Every structure is written in structure tokens, then in C-alpha cells.
Amino acid sequence: MSEVRACALSELADAVAHRVEVGGCPVALVRLGDTVHAIGDTCSHAEVSLAEGIVDTDECALECWKHGSLFSLESGEALTMPATRPVPVYVVRVDGDDVFVALPGEAR
Numbered sequence: 001m002s003e004v005r006a007c008a009l010s011e012l013a014d015a016v017a018h019r020v021e022v023g024g025c026p027v028a029l030v031r032l033g034d035t036v037h038a039i040g041d042t043c044s045h046a047e048v049s050l051a052e053g054i055v056d057t058d059e060c061a062l063e064c065w066k067h068g069s070l071f072s073l074e075s076g077e078a079l080t081m082p083a084t085r086p087v088p089v090y091v092v093r094v095d096g097d098d099v100f101v102a103l104p105g106e107a108r
Helices: none
Strands: 003-008 017-022 025-032 035-040 054-056 061-063 070-072 092-095 098-102
Touching (some): 035 092
Antiparallel strands (some): 054 061
């Protein structure tokens, strides 16, 4: 599996989305405690940056700021309307203070 270093773990505040580019693809990273999630940063409904939204820690989801759709950080599924299509989810590996994300062709 091909990976790209996305950022330092210390750059990620807990329960706050952070936008990065991985292989030219926008990705939203969200740290929840010791776990880092990576999902496609473009809302499947409104085509806006999800990293500008609010993290819902109870649902383990990221809310689109434009229309309020929730996207699962674990599966990428749209949990609420108006979005109906999922966003990609990428494999994350943390090594020390480095956060690696699998290249977009390696979505799970």
C-alpha cells in the first residue's frame, strides 16, 4: 500500500477537522483521542469542504457546514439528508508524530 505523510499528529487538535492534500486529493483529517480518521474533504451533496464543518463526537461524524449533512468518519456514509452519497474513507497510520494516509487510489 502506498502512503503519503499528511501532517504531524501534534498539528491535529482533538475533535477538530483539518484539511490536507494527499496525492492532489483533498482529505479531511479528524483526531478523536488516539484515533485519526481520514475522509474525502468534498461534500457529496454540495461540493464544499467538509473540514470547515463541526465534528460530532457522539456520532463519530463530520457535519457539512453548508446544509448540515453528517458523514460517518468510519465508513464515509451520509448519515443525514440532504446528502445521500458517501464520501471516500482512507486508511490512516500514525507513526510517532507522523500521520500517513493511503493514496486516494487506496480508499477502503
